[in-house]
Amino acid sequence: MSEKATPTAIIYARVSSQEQSDGISVDSQIEQGVKMAEGLGAKVLHVFRDDGVSGRTDKRPAFQSAVAYCDAWDVDYFICWSTSRFARNKLDAASYKKILGQSRTKVVYVSINIDSDTDEGWFTESIFEIMDEHQSRQNSKDTRRSMMKNARDGFWNGGPTPYGYISVAAGERKRLQINEVEAAVVRSIYDAYLAGDGCKEIANMLNKQALSHKGKAWSKAQVMRTLKNQVYTGVILFNRKSVGGIENPESEWIVTPSHEKIISAETFSRVRDTFLKRTVSASLPTNPCSHRVFSGMLRCGLCGAGMRTETATGRNKTYNYYNCSTFIKTGGCKSRRIAADEFDEWMINVVLSRVLTIERMTDLLSELKSITGQAQKNFDLKYQALLLSKQKNAKDQNKIMSVIAEFGMEAPGVKSLLDKLSTLEKQQTSIASAIIDLDNSPVPRFDITKEHAQAALVTLTDIIKSTENNKKTRELMGTFIEAIDMNADSIDIRYRPERIIGTKKKNHEHVVHSSNLWGG
Template sequence: MTTCVIYARVSTVKQAEKELPVQSQIDKCKKHAVSLGADIKKVFTDEGISGTSDNRPAFQQAITYCENFDVDYFICWSTSRFARNALEAKLNKRRLANSNTKIAYVSQNIDEGDSGFIYEGILELFDEYYSRQVSQDTKRSMIANAQKGYFNGGFVTFGYQQEPVAGQKKKTRLIPNPLETGTVNRIFELKLASYGGKQIAELMNAEGRLNRGKKWNKTTILELLRNERVVGKVAFGKKGRNGSLPRSEWIVVDSHEPIVSTETFDAVQTMMDKQTNTAVREEGSAKSTRFFTGILKCGKCGQSMKIERAKGATKVYYYYNCGTKKAGLGCENRRINSAIFDPWMVDVICSEVLTERNLKDLLLQLNDLCGSWAKKKRERCTDLIQQIREMERRNSRLYEMLEDASGVYNLQDLAPRLRSNNEAIRKLNTELAIAETEKPPTLEITERDLSELSELLVDIIKTSSNPGKVREFFKTFLHSVEVQDDEIKVKYRPEALLSAHSGIVPSREEWLPLPDSNGGPAD
């Protein structure tokens, strides 16, 4: 028996009003399941959750269900409902593929061949691009809202309370809460007196100055001490594409009445920075922030290039080096500065895959796909009609047998067969009705768009927020990248690219910075 699960999602209530509500998505997915002849095992929904991340409870449950219960189809409305992040989509599709589960989109007719794979990938990239544009528009709106003194919503910081804005429906602003402002100032005074977070929490609890009925702890104290809202400001852009950003890069706007003076707040921040030793350093582990870990190979011995660290005067450097050499088993020292190599190699890969020639080939394939759609639809409808007529002929013979007075047949013998045939006819008619109302795939890309399309796709890949996911994406078509003496050899799956090129990429880059006077890496 063919089986399926259904997944539906909307990000916000407003989105549900403008686009397709969850229930409508589910209804259309159920009709699609009928056309596939699939029995629906379970329906999963996420409401009010963005598709830019795969951290969606129902979505993860749906993927896990497919992995454990041998499901044939994962049905959802469109590529954007599956995910708006292209790399997250690739990873989750690999999970489904490993479970032999196919993805079926209701609103998009995607071929299962090579052209369908590329077409689907472009749809995912544009879904991600659209999502980022929405995110930027939302951020601008929130900044403007805060500058006007309005509260954007969320948790109300200790020391404040919400107040409706006169004449502004649904608008509120933050004002100091007289029952809590004394506690806030007391906490900052204790910090300036060199008390630690745990000590301050114990003193506040002992004095009966509770955190809205709960006891303070070290974490809640430190969070309050770091919160710009106590000086009447709201911070945006605390995180970038590669993790948390330094405070100097945040967008901070004046929004409401302060409780703590700017001088006191800044003094506390300086003190906490020194105590936590927040000197300039690279965030995250070397393994999680390198694009080619596990892909880069030594051209001499064939072993993986491992990450090693080297401390400079003011920062830490990360290098790829031969794993055999690092283990003391021979080979050569082949240190490559990852900060130089990674962006260069990404540029090379993007330029080889996303060339205008490749995109022109893609455009031709997509045009062929759209052009052949009507023919495939006619063939499918003709086949369904033939199946319906065959079942009707079978029924006609059964009725003739019942009407034959000389026969020995009776209704009890023939009724089950009639019921089965009639059910088959009903299903075939339903499938035919759906097939006849399907709309052809739309293609709005012309040859004039090729250059802009190439730039857009490259930009989306290069600005993905998680280097580890970029690495997983590269692994879908790269076997390895080998470091030779004077060239880089890229081994890949030709069938994954539209045009196969030579796997040799000449390199004239100087990977290792000139050493400083002590023989270490220069800054």
């Protein structure tokens, strides 16, 4: 945090469509955020809000603006309602907290008091983020299941209506109905492509015929999207892309018949095959240095230099390796070539099984219970104090009213009494407002068991193993792993146990023996 005469803060508030009913509106989050800033003695520079945007994605315009604003204006506090409002993806949360940390901006939550500067607070915050993602994933599964049933029943799940269809009301829901004029254009696009015309030629042909796409001229990209859109075969696709926007294998797609088709499945398949025949081979792979999970953490145990990535080309395939940077640059050390993909998978399993264990998750229970128990105690004390203040205020008002009732306007010091009565009335209004605010503010109550710790560990394991974004996995590992020494016959993982509840030692090395897989 920067050292300024008056600390500064920004407030970020978010609600997704799934959370509209949980009682915490964007306006309420902002209002409570302002009060938090006042308690911190900070000046609010700006308020950012995302309405109807999921926390499982980092494609949140206001959130991105808030992070950039903190970096540009040296903001001290990033205030939001809870860990789930900051992000419902653990890896995204870690990534953006690292960015904010470089700006010396501290993330604070209104609904729960977590000091992320302490090791216990850091780990507690991480567990809440894992649970947030676990809940979000469950919500996502429930939503997708509902949408699939809706599609199977012949209803449209919403969103922009595809060209070639119109959306018609069917009770409280909607169905897709063919627009015959536009459907004829869609069919002509497929026929022209199969006849040998390219996407640009087809777009030019449509524009010459004064046929628009929703009021706009056709483009090459729009024609291509039409040819690739399976909705025209009467189906809706689910699970085509992961949360991070990466396309899943076609075998994992869920195809649900939903509405009347414009073209046949056979025609669509022929177009897809034609696309593959016309497509030029993909460009060469990019530099693998930024795509390896443990890049920057590995060190050669023979010379102490860092391990870096290198590539080798085989028959129709490029292979990625870790190797000693000294050997790569000068040949002054022994070659330590290790298959990067295999090593990353193996080392992730090692970290999960020997460093991030159920024992350490279980040790977290006492910390969580202590935090939530203290929060409940503070809530009760504050509530009792407000009630006592309200009673005393009412008693003081009654005394003044009794004097005035007995002596009338001739009472001694009547002006002073009236001024004091006015002040007491204002105070009573303020106390009543504070009681209402306290009644409306949720108090964290958690009944966390070892089963919850196990579920958190399973979720964390699933997050790390299933993500396809190696950069974010590397950032998460880098928060507690200092270095991994690649010795001749063992691998030493040097990590920061103070970042993982369960041990008090500050300089702990976890030694994992290698196998012949890694060589010497």
